[in-house]
Amino acid sequence: TQLLEQSPQFLSIQEGENLTVYCNSSSVFSSLQWYRQEPGEGPVLLVTVVTGGEVKKLKRLTFQFGDARKDSSLHITAAQPGDTGLYLCAGEGNSNYQLIWGAGTKLIIKP
């Protein structure tokens, strides 16, 4: 069974600080998606990474897919209160039938 482990589970920092959250597995994934979920809403896709070593940027958010396609990271520069939310990673595994979801990192950015 393929699993995705996200760390940390919870992170609370001050506005303006930088942070990195991780999504790790012992298995290879064909691609990996990052979602953000705000309170009272469903998850919304931020980015999909497909190629090992790929780096994608979305304003102050930088996503990286590991060379071996077993892990991914999300780095936020100068965090803002609007970045607050639950960050979920989801991978396309071997079955190609469904996404495999991590448990998420709950991020709180304090003004």
Next chain:
Amino acid sequence: DAGVIQSPRHEVTEMGQEVTLRCKPISGHDYLFWYRQTMMRGLELLIYFNNNVPIDDSGMPEDRFSAKMPNASFSTLKIQPSEPRDSAVYFCASSLRATDEAFFGQGTRLTVV
């Protein structure tokens, strides 16, 4: 398209009662997923459909749970009888392919007392 539409947004019911959650997927999406989200267990896939046919219901916790998709624009998740441990947020999502971007509804927050 208005996105995935779920109803109701909130449901409070007494233990033992039947609960029906509803979902309208995005038009043209061939896949529909039902998820349950709790603090303890995170986001769990309950069941998914491809072209209205249930493909994998291994995530459905018990026989008390059932799901149907009578046509491409409507699906239901029913819990009968409901129990307090069913309290959670239930999400419906749809996508073009099984592992493409999943578009989620706003969820139904179910509280069973």
